Amino acid sequence: MKQPAAALLVLAFSLFLAASHGSGTPAAASGVTFRDVTQQSGIRFVHNNGAFGKKYLPETLGAGVAFIDYDNDGWPDIFLVNSTDWPGHAQKRSTPKLYHNNHDGTFTDVTHKAGLDAEEFYGMGVAVGDFDNDGYDDLFVTAYGQSRLFHNNGNGTFTDVTQKFGLGGIREFSTSAAWIDYDKDGRLDLVVANYVQWSPETDLYCTLDGKSKSYCTPESYKGMSVRLWHSASPC
Ligand SMILES: [Ca+2]
Ligand SMILES: [Ca+2]
Ligand SMILES: [Ca+2]
16 A cells, blocks of 8 residues: 655654653653664665656655565565656656665665666555465556556566556556455455546646646546456466
8 A cells, every 4th residue: 555655664663663762742651752763774765756846746646665575584675666757857867666674773775686676657656465476575566657566576576567467558647556355366456546637738737826836736637536457367
């Protein structure tokens, strides 16, 4: 399920370190406080929403993050979704990131080694699930445009199997997703939440001060329905 990255990261690291420096707050009274350990963790991820002044709606969302123990060593690793610059406004390369848990409170960027930096796309959210029942969790990354299915090869690498498994050719404004075996046939199916009908070509002008453009609220656009994918591939 897609989660706001910043919020989930705070939650993530707070679970790793519940060290306390109490302040008399309700949290301290419960005996649980949190400490920001991002610097020590080695995670250096910065989300690129591609904003260049046009105030495009997708810039206001995401990106998502998920825990995935991709190497089945019993320690949760972290996958961070990234977006990218808009066509014609490329400034820097930005891809999703996979961080391996080193078992000591630090993480190592293994994105390139895992083959997850092959292509830039405007990612939104992520759902973790073992869709082919091979014992290794896979990744479905929602996007503005073509969402992606990455198969975990079980050797530390992933392969983009979006086309192979019939998920290609659908370009929507997909925000969240979840794996669910809705028909109880033993294979995970996929539900994808879509947002609104927006594109750079149909972008509306909204303003708060009457002088400059601001981000439009989503109800300015027509909503899009959810999409349910049934897994029919034999395991
Ligand atoms: Ca792991
Ligand atoms: Ca799998
Ligand atoms: Ca199923």
